[in-house]
Amino acid sequence: MKKWPWAILAPAILFVLIGIFSPWLMTHDPAAQDYSALLTGPSGAHWLGTDYLGRDMFSRIIGGARTSLVAMVFVLVAALAIGVVIGSFAGYVGGKTELVLISVIDIALALPSLVIALALMGVFSGANFDWMSDYWKMIVALTMAWWANYARMSRAVVVAELQQPYIEAARVMGASHIWIFSKHILPHVLGLVVVYASADAGALVLAIATLSFLGLGVAPPTPEWGQMLVDGMSYIEENAALVIIPGLALTAVVVSFNLLGEAFALQKVPRAVRGRLLSRKKAARSAEDVARKAVEA
Amino acid sequence: MSAPIYEVEGLVIDLYTPTVSVRAVDGSGFHVSPGETLAIVGESGSGKTVMTLGPLGLLPEGVAVDLRGTARADGKDILSMSPGDLSRLRGGFFGVIFQDPMSALNPMLKIGPQLAEQARRYAGLSAEASRKEAVSLLARSGIPDPEDRYDRYPHELSGGMLQRAMIALALAARPRVLIADEPTTALDATVQAQILALIRQIQKEDGIAVILITHDIGAVSVLADRVAVLYAGQVAEEGSAIDVLTAPVHPYTRGLLASVPDFRSDSASGTKEIPGIPPNQAQLVAGCRFADRCDQVEPQCHTRRPALQTVGVGPVPHRVACPVVIAAEGIVTHD
Amino acid sequence: MTDAIVAKGLKVHFQTAAGLVRAVDGVDLTVARGAFHGIVGESGCGKTTLARAMIGLQSATEGQVNILGRDRAEWAKTDRKGFARAVQFIFQDPLGSMSRRQSVGQTLEEPLLIHGQGDAKARRARVAELLDLVALPATVLDRLPRSLSGGQRQRVSIARALALSPQLLICDEPLSALDVSVRAQIVNLFARLRDQLGLTIVIVAHDLAIVREVCSAVTVMYLGRVAEEGAAKPLFSDPAHPYSQALLSAVPSPDPRIEATRPRILLAGDPPSPRNPPPGCRFSTRCPVVEPRCREAEPALRAVQHGGAAACHLADAGVHAMI
Numbered sequence: 001m002k003k004w005p006w007a008i009l010a011p012a013i014l015f016v017l018i019g020i021f022s023p024w025l026m027t028h029d030p031a032a033q034d035y036s037a038l039l040t041g042p043s044g045a046h047w048l049g050t051d052y053l054g055r056d057m058f059s060r061i062i063g064g065a066r067t068s069l070v071a072m073v074f075v076l077v078a079a080l081a082i083g084v085v086i087g088s089f090a091g092y093v094g095g096k097t098e099l100v101l102i103s104v105i106d107i108a109l110a111l112p113s114l115v116i117a118l119a120l121m122g123v124f125s126g127a128n129f130d131w132m133s134d135y136w137k138m139i140v141a142l143t144m145a146w147w148a149n150y151a152r153m154s155r156a157v158v159v160a161e162l163q164q165p166y167i168e169a170a171r172v173m174g175a176s177h178i179w180i181f182s183k184h185i186l187p188h189v190l191g192l193v194v195v196y197a198s199a200d201a202g203a204l205v206l207a208i209a210t211l212s213f214l215g216l217g218v219a220p221p222t223p224e225w226g227q228m229l230v231d232g233m234s235y236i237e238e239n240a241a242l243v244i245i246p247g248l249a250l251t252a253v254v255v256s257f258n259l260l261g262e263a264f265a266l267q268k269v270p271r272a273v274r275g276r277l278l279s280r281k282k283a284a285r286s287a288e289d290v291a292r293k294a295v296e297a
Numbered sequence: 298m299s300a301p302i303y304e305v306e307g308l309v310i311d312l313y314t315p316t317v318s319v320r321a322v323d324g325s326g327f328h329v330s331p332g333e334t335l336a337i338v339g340e341s342g343s344g345k346t347v348m349t350l351g352p353l354g355l356l357p358e359g360v361a362v363d364l365r366g367t368a369r370a371d372g373k374d375i376l377s378m379s380p381g382d383l384s385r386l387r388g389g390f391f392g393v394i395f396q397d398p399m400s401a402l403n404p405m406l407k408i409g410p411q412l413a414e415q416a417r418r419y420a421g422l423s424a425e426a427s428r429k430e431a432v433s434l435l436a437r438s439g440i441p442d443p444e445d446r447y448d449r450y451p452h453e454l455s456g457g458m459l460q461r462a463m464i465a466l467a468l469a470a471r472p473r474v475l476i477a478d479e480p481t482t483a484l485d486a487t488v489q490a491q492i493l494a495l496i497r498q499i500q501k502e503d504g505i506a507v508i509l510i511t512h513d514i515g516a517v518s519v520l521a522d523r524v525a526v527l528y529a530g531q532v533a534e535e536g537s538a539i540d541v542l543t544a545p546v547h548p549y550t551r552g553l554l555a556s557v558p559d560f561r562s563d564s565a566s567g568t569k570e571i572p573g574i575p576p577n578q579a580q581l582v583a584g585c586r587f588a589d590r591c592d593q594v595e596p597q598c599h600t601r602r603p604a605l606q607t608v609g610v611g612p613v614p615h616r617v618a619c620p621v622v623i624a625a626e627g628i629v630t631h632d
Numbered sequence: 633m634t635d636a637i638v639a640k641g642l643k644v645h646f647q648t649a650a651g652l653v654r655a656v657d658g659v660d661l662t663v664a665r666g667a668f669h670g671i672v673g674e675s676g677c678g679k680t681t682l683a684r685a686m687i688g689l690q691s692a693t694e695g696q697v698n699i700l701g702r703d704r705a706e707w708a709k710t711d712r713k714g715f716a717r718a719v720q721f722i723f724q725d726p727l728g729s730m731s732r733r734q735s736v737g738q739t740l741e742e743p744l745l746i747h748g749q750g751d752a753k754a755r756r757a758r759v760a761e762l763l764d765l766v767a768l769p770a771t772v773l774d775r776l777p778r779s780l781s782g783g784q785r786q787r788v789s790i791a792r793a794l795a796l797s798p799q800l801l802i803c804d805e806p807l808s809a810l811d812v813s814v815r816a817q818i819v820n821l822f823a824r825l826r827d828q829l830g831l832t833i834v835i836v837a838h839d840l841a842i843v844r845e846v847c848s849a850v851t852v853m854y855l856g857r858v859a860e861e862g863a864a865k866p867l868f869s870d871p872a873h874p875y876s877q878a879l880l881s882a883v884p885s886p887d888p889r890i891e892a893t894r895p896r897i898l899l900a901g902d903p904p905s906p907r908n909p910p911p912g913c914r915f916s917t918r919c920p921v922v923e924p925r926c927r928e929a930e931p932a933l934r935a936v937q938h939g940g941a942a943a944c945h946l947a948d949a950g951v952h953a954m955i
Contacts, residue, residue, distance in 0.1 A: 165728040168689055169789075173743040173796070174716025183742075184731055340811040441901075455902040456675075485674035486838065487899045490882035494898055512812050515884030518891045538888045556816035557886050560844040560868055561894075570816040574781040 008263075011256035012201075018062055019069030028056035030063035030223040039239045051228075051242055052235050061249055063223035068253075071139060071218075072204045076197050078143040083150025084189055090151070091158030092181060102155070108148030114207055116145035121216045138217040142207060149200075150193045157189045199261025202254040209250055225250050301328035301369075302506050303391075303474045308366035310344070310351050310530075314359070320581060322348045323530040326366070327508075329474065329523075334500060334507040336521035336538065338514070338553075342575055344530040345510050346478055352376060353387050371473070389419040392472030394496075396479040398459035401466055402451045408462050409435070409447030412469045419470030431469065438465040439495055457488040464495060475500070478510045493519045514557045518542055523613055526550045529576050529586035532605060536615030546608055546617040546628065549587045585619070595621050607631045634701035636800050636832040637663040637686060642695035644678070644685050651907045655681040657856035658695075660933070663849070665799075668826055669834045670843035670864065672879070673853035676906050679836045680724075682853070683804045686834070687721045700799060713747055720793035722803040726785035730777040736788050737773040743795040762791040765828075766821060783814035790821065794829070801825075803835045807842065815839070819846050840883050844868045852876045855914040856906055858933060862940015872936035872952035873944045875915045897955055913945065921946060921953045 018025060027047065034054035041049045048057035090101035108116070120141035123129075129137065161167065161184065170180050209226030211217035218224040225246040232242030310322040321344040329335040339345040347356065352368035352375055368375050370390055375383060387393075395401055403411060412431035416422050422430055428447075435443035438461040451459060460480070467475060477496060481489040497520055500507045509520055517524055517538065524542065525535040526549065534547040545551045555569035573590040576582070585591070588598040598621060608628050609615030617623065623630060644656040656678040663669045671679045684690040686697055688708050697704040699719055708715045723729035730739050740759045744750060750758060763770060766787040777785055786806060793801060803822070807815045823846050826833050837843050843850055844864055852860040852873065860873040871877045881897040899918045904910055910917045912927040919926065926945055933941040935949050946953035 165723050165725060166731045169721075169723060169729040169792075170742070170746075172687060172689070172716065172721045173746055173792075174713040175742075175746045176712075179746060187733065340813060457902045485903070486840065486879055486882040487674060488902060490884070490896065491898055493884070494896075514812070514886040518886050518888045519884045521888070542886060542888050553813055554886060556813045558841040558845040559886050559890075560841050560880075560883070561885050561887075561890060570820055571813040572817075574783060574814070575811075 008259045009256060011252035012260055015065055015205075015253045015256070016069060019065045022062045022066040025062050026056075026059040028059040030055060030059040031221045032056070039235060039242075041239070041241070048245055049239065049241055051231065051239075057241070057245055060223040060228060061225075061245060064225040064228060064246065064249070067218055067222055067224045068205050068208055071135070071142075071208050072201055074139050075142040075146060075204055075208075076201065078139070079146035080150050080193055080197055082143065082147040083152075084154045084186075084193060086147070087151035087154025087156075088158050088181070088185070088189055091155040092162070092177075092185070098155075101151075105148045105151045105155070108145075109152060113142075113145040113203075114210065117141040117207060117211065118214075118216070120144055121211065134217065134219050135222075138208065138211050142204065142211075145207075146200075146204065150197070153193055153196060154189045157192055158185055161185045161188050196261075199257060202257025202261070205257070206250065206254050299330045299332070300372075301330050303368075303370050303508070304328040305348070305352055305368045306366060308348060308352065308368065309364070310347055311363040312347070312357065313361040313363070321530055322351065323586075324366075325527065325530060325532045327525050327532070327535075329506040329508055331473065331506050332500075332504045334497075334509060334520050334522050336509040336511060336517040336524045337527060338511060338517055338524055339527035340512050340553075340575060342529075343527045345527045348527065348530075349476060349508055349510055350393070350478070353391060354380070354383050355387070355393070385419075388415075389470045390473055392467030392470060392475045394460075394464055394467050394475065394477040394480045396482050398456075398463040399451065401463045402459070404451050407448050407450055408454070409449075412462075412466055415466060415469035431465075434465040434468055435462070437499075438462065438468070439491065440465070457484060457491065460484060460488070460492055461495065464492075464499070468499065472505065474506045474508065476508045476510070479512070480509070481513065481516055482511075489516070496520060514542070514554065526553070531586055531602075532618065533587065534615075534617045534619075535605070536609060537611060537613040540609055540611070540613070540615040544615075546615075546622055546626075547587075547619045548591045548593050548622060552590075593621055593625070597621075634665070635662050635698075636665045636667065636700060637661065637834065638698040639682075639686065640696050640698075642682070642685060642697060643693045644681050644690055645693045648907075653907050654856050654909060655906055656685060657906075657909065659853075659856070659858055661851060661858065661861075663832060663834055665832050666826075666830065667832055667834075668823065668846060668848045669832075670847035670850040671834065671836045671853060672838065672840055672843055672850060673859075674838070674879075674903055676855070676903055677853040678856040678906065679853050680804050683721075683802050683834065683836045687719055687802050688715075689721065716743075716798075717747065717796045718798055719800045719802065720796065720798040722786075722789055722793050722801065722806045724805040725809055726782070726789040726806075727777055729789055730785070730792075732776065732778060735774050735776055736768075736780070739777065739788060740792055740795060743792060747796060749796075758795065762795055765794060765825070766791045781814075782810050783817055786810060786818050787821070790818075790825075794825070797829075798831070800832045801834070803833065805836050805838065807837060807839060815842065822846065840868075840880060852879065855903060855909050857914055858943060859915065860936075860940065860942040860944075861933070862936075862938050866938035867940055870938050872938065872940075872942040872947040873915075874919050874921055874946075874953055874955050876942070877955055878918075878920075913943075915944075920955045 032055065034050065037046065037050050038054045039050060039052055040046060046056050046058065048061065051057060086101060090098045121137060124132065124137040124141065167180060167184060170184060208217060212224045212226030213230050218227055220227065228246040229243055236243050306326040308322050308325055312319045312321050325348055327335060327337065337345045337349055351364055356362050370386060375386065409431045412434055413427040416427040416430040417424065432443045432447055435446055440446050440458055440461050454462060481492050484492060493516055496507065509516065511517060521538040524538050526533045526541065528549050534541055534545065534550045541550060542554065545554055552571035556571060571590055576586055576589060584599040584601055585603050588594050603618040603620055605616040605618045606623060607614045607616050608623060608630055610631050639659055639661040642656055642659045646653045646655060659682060671682060673679045681690055685692050688704060699707065737759060740762055741755050744755045744758060760770065768784060768787050772780065772784065777788065807818060810818060819842050822833055825831055847864045850864045850867055851858055854875050860867065860871060860876045868880060871880055878897045878899045885891050901918055904917055912929055913931050916922050916926040923945065931943045931945045933943045936942045936947050936952055937949065
């Protein structure tokens with residue numbers, strides 16, 4: 001089978017690198033307004049031109065990458081942690097606890113993530129939540145919308161692994177539950193969810209942009225791609241680049257992450273990544289299948 | 298003895314997976330005549346199944362295969378046959394019994410109709426006659442109340458009954474060669490004995506040729522007229538069952554037999570063992586494949602491949618691929 | 633000295649979709665210290681469940697198991713690690729019983745880590761000692777279980793069980809996944825370890841010839857009950873229970889000359905399902921010498937000629953039925 005070229009992952013890798021090193025890459029303060037240069041085209045001073053407030057587009061795109069990356073990492077880490085804890089607990093403990101937790105997970109999975117996030121943003125707009133900034137409201141809302149998937153996967157892996165004879169062998173050796181879980185089961189769970197999360201990142205970047213586009217996420221002075229899209233819309237006739245540039249950045253990153261996910265699914269991951277990640281994912285996926293069959297039966 | 302009905306000579310089978318290539322069968326052959334039972338004995342990975350079923354096109358899935366040599370069934374070259382002809386031959390001329398009955402029986406269909414279909418297609422019977430034939434096959438395979446079992450699904454039968462049903466299925470096409478691939482391995486001792494007795498009885502009644510592929514020396518001792526011992530794709534020793542099992546010459550055969558205790562003889566010397574593990578067949582070796590595990594190894598064993606030499610000339614020649622033991626024990630050869 | 637294992641009235645029943653399975657249904661069993669005790673029988677006779685219940689991998693529905701003079705359930709509950717140091721278990725499938733992501737070295741070190749035994753250096757030394765004990769070269773340390781041969785895997789699993797220096801080793805069909813010539817290697821390893829380390833070994837097996845060869849005592853099970861028990865060699869040469877007779881008769885001799893002449897007992901049919909055992913003697917549905925009383929009353933174990941005991945109405949210290 002032919003491996004896909006590394007090039008398809010370039011936008012995703014670039015996104016992460018730019019996000020990390022953005023303070024050193026920005027040529028201007030992304031919030032600094034320059035009324036002497038409104039809506040200019042690309043030039044030596046402003047490589048990608050300026051927006052309707054005279055802000056440097058290049059720096060805003062770079063800064064936007066950081067905003068998205070930071071928010072994405074927060075959400076992924078939080079969702080993963082919650083999902084792994086709830087899912088693993090359900091799978092390990094079993095019985096009625098498991099049934100209750102599965103029902104919660106299923107309800108969360110039945111609704112589209114964005115719908116949950118939007119509903120939560122609505123709830124958070126109430127006065128009781130004034131102590132949270134919009135940015136943190138968005139992070140919390142997206143986390144609540146995203147954890148269930150990881151919980152479902154974690155539980156499936158735990159249930160499947162628990163049926164493996166080597167777990168019995170560990171028990172015979174006198175291992176405690178904590179030992180068995182941390183030494184034998186958790187690595188399998190993390191192996192799967194981390195791979196899945198890496199492919200899920202694109203959807204999350206898009207969700208962050210969507211919320212900001214709808215005016216629910218990142219507040220204006222902070223550069224953010226979704227925000228930039230809305231702002232640019234009003235000036236689309238004067239300078240279409242204001243919409244095209246953030247739009248392209250967003251598209252490239254989302255497509256690249258999705259291809260990463262596809263690559264995992266089709267086992268066409270570029271060689272270097274494959275060995276380490278895929279073996280885990282494959283093992284975990286077969287484990288998941290086993291678990292699913294067990295549940296169906 | 299009558300002429301061989303299935304005959305394989307100088308067979309070489311290379312199996313390729315994306316990562317390794319393995320010479321599963323390395324210039325080996327065998328032949329079996331009507332009314333005779335040949336046992337092909339070897340441990341897992343010895344190539345015994347590939348050697349027997351490979352020429353019929355029954356090969357492991359998912360690997361590329363390179364197969365050379367000659368194979369004749371009833372005098373016809375089967376390696377040059379079209380896939381269609383080969384498929385007809387497989388279904389009619391050969392009957393195969395596997396270790397796992399569910400690999401032959403369709404779990405979605407009732408037992409009886411599966412047998413009847415086979416009888417209609419290969420033995421050319423009418424619908425009415427094929428039903429009768431199916432019931433009598435079930436009865437003949439030792440299945441009690443065959444009329445009732447005719448309408449049962451495979452999952453409604455116990456392990457031993459399923460094994461019998463599969464034997465009935467293999468017999469439905471009235472094969473002339475019955476190949477039994479580890480037919481009793483998955484069965485309990487008392488059921489094993491029943492199945493071996495059944496195969497023996499069928500062979501006597503129909504006078505067909507039987508090839509028993511197995512690692513179970515006990516099954517060989519019950520059924521076989523002739524034995525070929527396979528080690529790492531090569532025939533180490535062959536001859537009549539009595540010669541090979543009671544007067545083995547090749548160090549591997551001797552080791553294999555010594556590792557199987559017999560609780561009826563009281564020469565309780567403990568189970569002996571062959572040291573080491575079967576070789577990695579990914580590496581082609583110039584000499585004897587058994588050299589690394591052999592306690593009588595000599596320098597020449599690592600460089601020259603031993604040929605089969607005839608050490609006994611009864612009605613069935615006893616042939617051994619070990620010049621070292623033959624020389625050391627002063628065994629007379631007749632080549 | 634107390635016995636290694638004493639089971640009394642042990643029952644293990646499972647609820648399945650198809651009904652209650654009486655896998656072990658009233659077993660009394662005593663394993664002497666230092667014995668090499670074989671448990672034999674056909675699939676569904678409950679031998680594996682019995683072995684698992686002895687070490688608590690299966691909870692007993694009824695009855696009691698004493699291990700080295702202590703109540704098993706109580707011991708495992710109050711002193712999990714102490715129990716693990718005394719009794720170890722070997723699984724049928726060595727590969728499945730090891731984590732596929734741990735190397736041989738890590739696998740062997742794990743019990744030592746769980747029990748906090750020694751520092752890194754001492755543990756390395758112990759692992760080397762264990763490899764030596766099971767005759768594996770040090771080169772396997774960094775390999776994954778999957779890359780080993782079947783015999784090597786079983787050696788690793790034996791080495792791991794020995795890591796904590798147990799007094800009792802319970803093995804569930806440790807030979808069935810192995811090739812014939814390798815089986816002999818592993819059996820001889822068990823016998824050597826028993827002598828060298830003073831172990832008590834219980835082995836569940838279906839290879840009767842090997843059991844007769846190496847075991848000192850044997851228990852024959854049928855459908856969740858003990859059919860016959862006794863010292864291995866006398867029992868094998870003069871089995872008192874018709875089922876033992878049939879089971880032994882079913883094992884072919886590797887010598888075709890013996891095979892050609894010896895009378896064979898062929899039982900009709902398969903063993904009944906443990907879901908639905910027959911009334912009276914459980915073997916009565918297949919027994920060639922069955923009498924009316926066999927279908928009514930379940931026979932108790934009684935002393936028989938070979939010095940052991942059999943559960944057959946037609947067997948006592950004087951005579952037993954021959955089929």
